[in-house]
Amino acid sequence: xxxxxIGFLPHTRQWRAIVDELSRFGDGETSVAQIxxxxxxAVKETYEKMPYDESVIKALSFIAILxxxxxxxxxxxxxxxxxxxxxxxxxxxxxxxxxxxxITTEQGSLETNKLAKDAVMQAIIGYQQQHExxxxxxxxxxxxxxxxNVGTGAAFCEMVRTFFASFTERQLKYYIERAAASSIxxxxxxxxxxxxxxxxxxxxxxxxxxxxxxTQSFAAGWFNKNxxxxxxxxxxxxxxxxxxxxxxxxxxxxxxDDQ
Amino acid sequence: MNQQVPKVIRVICGELCTTTxxxxxxxxxxxxxxxxxxxxxxxxxxxxxxxxxxxxxxxxDLLQIAAYVFCSDRMANRGERKSVNNDSWARxxxxxxxxxxxxxxxxxxxxxxxxxxxxxxxxxxxxxxxFSQTDKNPAEFKYKQLSLFSSEYNDLSGAEKTDxxxxxxGLDSLAGxxxxxxxxxxRSLYVVSHKSNKSVTHTQxxxxxxxxSKYNNRIKSYGFECCNQNxxxxxxETQRTRIFLFSAIAFxxxxxxxxxxxxxxENGITSLNLSKQADxxxxxxSRTTHPKTLGLLRNFYKLLDPSFNIVAPYFNxxxxxxxxxxxxxxxxxxxxxSVSCSSSRRKPGQVPHCGCCSQCIDRRFSVYAAGLNxxxxxxxxxxxxxxPDDDKNETKQRIYITMRLANLEDISTRADFVQKxxxxxxxxxxxxxxxxxxxxxxxxxxxxxxxxxxxxxxxxTAMRNKYDDLTRPINRDSLLGILSERMYMQTPFFNxxxxxxxxxxxxxxxxxxxxxxxxxxxxxxxxxxxxxxxGDFTREFPSLLFxxxxxxxxxxxxxxxxxxxxxxGKTSPSVAREGIAADITIIPEGYGVMFVxxxxxxxxxxxxxxxxxxxxxxxxxxxxxxx
Numbered sequence: 001x002x003x004x005x006i007g008f009l010p011h012t013r014q015w016r017a018i019v020d021e022l023s024r025f026g027d028g029e030t031s032v033a034q035i036x037x038x039x040x041x042a043v044k045e046t047y048e049k050m051p052y053d054e055s056v057i058k059a060l061s062f063i064a065i066l067x068x069x070x071x072x073x074x075x076x077x078x079x080x081x082x083x084x085x086x087x088x089x090x091x092x093x094x095x096x097x098x099x100x101x102x103i104t105t106e107q108g109s110l111e112t113n114k115l116a117k118d119a120v121m122q123a124i125i126g127y128q129q130q131h132e133x134x135x136x137x138x139x140x141x142x143x144x145x146x147x148x149n150v151g152t153g154a155a156f157c158e159m160v161r162t163f164f165a166s167f168t169e170r171q172l173k174y175y176i177e178r179a180a181a182s183s184i185x186x187x188x189x190x191x192x193x194x195x196x197x198x199x200x201x202x203x204x205x206x207x208x209x210x211x212x213x214x215t216q217s218f219a220a221g222w223f224n225k226n227x228x229x230x231x232x233x234x235x236x237x238x239x240x241x242x243x244x245x246x247x248x249x250x251x252x253x254x255x256x257d258d259q
Numbered sequence: 260m261n262q263q264v265p266k267v268i269r270v271i272c273g274e275l276c277t278t279t280x281x282x283x284x285x286x287x288x289x290x291x292x293x294x295x296x297x298x299x300x301x302x303x304x305x306x307x308x309x310x311x312x313x314x315x316x317x318x319x320d321l322l323q324i325a326a327y328v329f330c331s332d333r334m335a336n337r338g339e340r341k342s343v344n345n346d347s348w349a350r351x352x353x354x355x356x357x358x359x360x361x362x363x364x365x366x367x368x369x370x371x372x373x374x375x376x377x378x379x380x381x382x383x384x385x386x387x388x389x390f391s392q393t394d395k396n397p398a399e400f401k402y403k404q405l406s407l408f409s410s411e412y413n414d415l416s417g418a419e420k421t422d423x424x425x426x427x428x429g430l431d432s433l434a435g436x437x438x439x440x441x442x443x444x445x446r447s448l449y450v451v452s453h454k455s456n457k458s459v460t461h462t463q464x465x466x467x468x469x470x471x472s473k474y475n476n477r478i479k480s481y482g483f484e485c486c487n488q489n490x491x492x493x494x495x496e497t498q499r500t501r502i503f504l505f506s507a508i509a510f511x512x513x514x515x516x517x518x519x520x521x522x523x524x525e526n527g528i529t530s531l532n533l534s535k536q537a538d539x540x541x542x543x544x545s546r547t548t549h550p551k552t553l554g555l556l557r558n559f560y561k562l563l564d565p566s567f568n569i570v571a572p573y574f575n576x577x578x579x580x581x582x583x584x585x586x587x588x589x590x591x592x593x594x595x596x597s598v599s600c601s602s603s604r605r606k607p608g609q610v611p612h613c614g615c616c617s618q619c620i621d622r623r624f625s626v627y628a629a630g631l632n633x634x635x636x637x638x639x640x641x642x643x644x645x646x647p648d649d650d651k652n653e654t655k656q657r658i659y660i661t662m663r664l665a666n667l668e669d670i671s672t673r674a675d676f677v678q679k680x681x682x683x684x685x686x687x688x689x690x691x692x693x694x695x696x697x698x699x700x701x702x703x704x705x706x707x708x709x710x711x712x713x714x715x716x717x718x719x720t721a722m723r724n725k726y727d728d729l730t731r732p733i734n735r736d737s738l739l740g741i742l743s744e745r746m747y748m749q750t751p752f753f754n755x756x757x758x759x760x761x762x763x764x765x766x767x768x769x770x771x772x773x774x775x776x777x778x779x780x781x782x783x784x785x786x787x788x789x790x791x792x793x794g795d796f797t798r799e800f801p802s803l804l805f806x807x808x809x810x811x812x813x814x815x816x817x818x819x820x821x822x823x824x825x826x827x828g829k830t831s832p833s834v835a836r837e838g839i840a841a842d843i844t845i846i847p848e849g850y851g852v853m854f855v856x857x858x859x860x861x862x863x864x865x866x867x868x869x870x871x872x873x874x875x876x877x878x879x880x881x882x883x884x885x886x
Binding site: 175 | 340341342343344345346348349382384497498532535536537538539540541543544545547601616617618652653655656657659660662663668669673674677678680681682684685686688689696697698701741868871875
């Protein structure tokens, strides 16, 4: 009963070129950035629609509500009133379960939905690991203080940056891993490629947020402007996503051109 | 991944059909000839029980609904495997089904429970149902017609001493039946299967027959027939709803005979079916026996029988561990008669296994890991020495992704595992049957995955030892070719720590039973003696640079450092804690570190918390306490 339907890339010229590029990776003739850039070109239409995808909007909204909740007198009550189902300690597991239930879609892609949910969860896991000083258990016995202190532009920005890095990495792997066996001939190269792809996604997200001033002038600023007194609405979130995805795309293009 | 309004596939069933045509947007399913229309599916009521038309209305409805869902699943296309964004994978169904007990089925709780279970097990978007009242018994007509010629219905006499289990004819359910027959010698087994094709039915019958001859006819078998009839060509063969049909049959039998549970014997790794490739999500890795699927089905069946349960005894075992059952009960010879392969690709002669599909690959690694490969069945293709000539490199891809998971790539720690599979972890933990605490459940799940990884690596090593011929060049397009890179042989830190831990758990209490170590140095010397017997461990080496000073590891094996702490008398846990904290800072990145804490007086109250506090501080850091 363990049937597994693995996917393949289409035999179009554009995808064949990416597979060829992958096969040259081991010889050092191409870089991860170039492969990533070509992959994002191949899914251009899909990528451009991401800021308007219901799941991606809900993913960002989830982070914004979490940050905003820290400003409330009763954070747990506020979260549970706004679609979360957290326990009194705001444990990581209850936050992850909340994300699972919150980020749903009626009509959007279920593929994007899964990537967006995983990316948000990775962002909050990463944030907790980074800021929990006395972590005895991963899920159950958290000190609430981690989530009581996320009501700042900086905390929001940190989570959003991880979200974009994780989402981009998952999206690229969603396509590229299908061609691994037909293009890369040895395990060492395959492993190196996967590792570099993760690092590249994170580096580009960091870079985009730092160098393009998304951190100070946009993400934190956006949060401080739009989420100080009330929660941002879907249009505001769409605007933020549109700007961020465009900047990320530019950065991938620039990185590929530089190599 | 484009946003688009999903198309809804209407499924018209039974007497509501005005045609038997099936298109991309409308499927008409009819199991009885009527009003000039010829039936296009078979639902095998006639051999279900004596007088099937006298079954309770809800049970007749349930079997009918499950059959319609299963047949429509096969009739609705899920898109091509080379689809870039898998846009057609998730479908939306709207069923129109006449039922006898409309009040029950139209209840929103029933519909929601049914939709929740089906959506998760299939990865589809939605299953909506419009039930209408009928007074026509769906079993009556065919049963009356056939009963003139056949009385091959189920007879569960002595049902109070009979257990009911699902039986696919694969290794796991076979092991389950062998174990039950041996452990419950006063009870019989009723094995339930879905008759999907002649070959599978033949396998199941042969196995039942073999078991009956050895176990005093204590097995009865029932295969429920449900299929598309000739002329109704299926559009998709992933059959993710098969477990609904399968479980509905088993539930119905339970209901008829006053049983409140049935058994599903499937190994934990196949049930969790972690995505081995980034696009294999949303049930493209089957969730047939996933803990959440079984949990949601359990919720649904509780609406029909509040005390009902589905029991999965092998939920926390790997397939290799399950195979020990055959050794325990000296049933190795029956292994070759079981069939795990469900590939529809052509197999030459009588060979039942293709050797290339995920089930065949999984089976092969498991029997090697268990040391039972001499008893295994034949395979049409032998990936160990050469991958078959498939144009998409599919077998090679499957072997790659299996080895990557086995090697715990990207998931070498528990935290990495959660980071890689966060939403999957939520689904698993919510329905995992083991401990109550989320952290403990995670430990159990991660340990299962690690044990699986070790079993695959051990199997690959055994395959290499058996097949590698030094007089011949290695074919790069084979498992041997992949293994020749040797990267898979680099055991991850966690696995090495687990092996050391297994040794020390036994050795430390034995050695220090009468005389405790004089001091930490003495403990270290004796520990070195134990470890040296099992591997190439160095003492006070290597010398690692920390700033301007150097640091010497108590013990080391390659890039794994083993540091020891001995807690006794004046050396309190807090001293050990400070020592560990200092070591964590000193040992350079890239090294794995295992702390061996000897605490014979039990000074550490909560060893789990003590360990996890440090393990969270550093990647590849493991703390093990011994008493």
